[in-house]
Amino acid sequence: MVRSRIRQWAAAGVPVVAGMVLAAGMPATAAPGAPGERPALCGHDQRSGSAAVYACAEEGDLLEVRLGDLHPTQPAIGYDQIYYKLGRYTLGKDDVNKRFDDWCEANGQGGVEDAEPDATLADPSTFDCEVEIGDETDAELDAMKTLVVGPGGVPYLTDGHHTFTSLLEVAGPDVRVRVRVQDNLSTLPTSRFWERMEADDRVWLRDADGSTVEPTDLPGRLGLDTMNDDELRGLVYFTKDIGYASPEALYAQFRWGNWITGNPEIDLSEWDRGDVESYLAAVRAVSEAQTALDADDVVDGGYTAAELGALEEWNDGDAADDGEFAKLARPYSDDKPGKLAYAMEYKKEHGLE
Numbered sequence: 001m002v003r004s005r006i007r008q009w010a011a012a013g014v015p016v017v018a019g020m021v022l023a024a025g026m027p028a029t030a031a032p033g034a035p036g037e038r039p040a041l042c043g044h045d046q047r048s049g050s051a052a053v054y055a056c057a058e059e060g061d062l063l064e065v066r067l068g069d070l071h072p073t074q075p076a077i078g079y080d081q082i083y084y085k086l087g088r089y090t091l092g093k094d095d096v097n098k099r100f101d102d103w104c105e106a107n108g109q110g111g112v113e114d115a116e117p118d119a120t121l122a123d124p125s126t127f128d129c130e131v132e133i134g135d136e137t138d139a140e141l142d143a144m145k146t147l148v149v150g151p152g153g154v155p156y157l158t159d160g161h162h163t164f165t166s167l168l169e170v171a172g173p174d175v176r177v178r179v180r181v182q183d184n185l186s187t188l189p190t191s192r193f194w195e196r197m198e199a200d201d202r203v204w205l206r207d208a209d210g211s212t213v214e215p216t217d218l219p220g221r222l223g224l225d226t227m228n229d230d231e232l233r234g235l236v237y238f239t240k241d242i243g244y245a246s247p248e249a250l251y252a253q254f255r256w257g258n259w260i261t262g263n264p265e266i267d268l269s270e271w272d273r274g275d276v277e278s279y280l281a282a283v284r285a286v287s288e289a290q291t292a293l294d295a296d297d298v299v300d301g302g303y304t305a306a307e308l309g310a311l312e313e314w315n316d317g318d319a320a321d322d323g324e325f326a327k328l329a330r331p332y333s334d335d336k337p338g339k340l341a342y343a344m345e346y347k348k349e350h351g352l353e
Helices: 002-011 050-053 077-089 100-106 138-142 163-171 190-198 230-238 252-261 276-291 323-329 339-349
Strands: 064-068 113-114 127-129 146-149 154-159 174-183 298-300
Touching: 002 138, 050 154, 064 190, 077 100, 077 163, 077 323, 077 339, 100 113, 100 174, 127 339, 138 339, 146 190, 154 163, 163 230, 230 252, 230 276, 252 298, 276 339
Parallel strands: 146 174
Antiparallel strands: 064 174, 113 127, 146 154
16 A cells, blocks of 8 residues: 555655645644544644644555654663764764765665765765655665554654654754654544553653653654763664564564563673674673574563574574674774674764763
């Protein structure tokens, strides 16, 4: 359905979504109703504000959103993952800056093909993505970040907190990108909305310290200044493709973080987040424990190791001096530094150690 809509819009010359380029406006009033129902105004040409546009969106629609308008559905992020991205964006050695590649991928357009010397995320016409709007594959559309429309037409981000926070931190809240609508629950009362979000596993109500939070405690916007630092979530990011592969389950990395906390066999007492060798040792300890699990072992919240992407062999069968672990360990002096090196270099440059 999404793909056929995009082709129709592209054929009609619509750049994003027909009638859905967002503008500032007054919030739409949410009225109680069944999930998926849209406000009465959607049957008329009365969508004059951004909240009304969101409230009238349908599942599968692709909306161009302002990053500063998105509401998080989790209280914390892994700062070290963000620091890697910011290091890559500001200290990178890529031929074309990684920020444009990440934007193109998030926008459903593959990677970046080329960028002008003065290219900026504020003006997508200054760089070219690999895939034209309207030519996206199903896989590219499925990989896009997602949101659920809540009461009052509020856009709640359900996937993409780290990607979008990284882009926001480097380019500001006015950057715009397409996001896929996962569901429209704008007509539900607030209490029922959050009940539905929890039932659908589309909200993470645990803070960085493991404590439970209420929906009212969630940050009002993305940013390092509004979201807490979940150190274990950041650590888990660096075990990707060494101890686990990206699963479909939302909040999988947080679940791995909870598992680390409850696993006495993983000793992180000597873990120093400011030291590369110490960080690599922590990555190895966690990733080896991940791959030691049986496929049906429960990790967290009823999810098994297989469901959360645990690999059968550490480093996917490669030795420590090869494969993803070796890539992660590359120093900043390398032509292609590892992710940890970028994170450490960024923290050093900004006094964050």
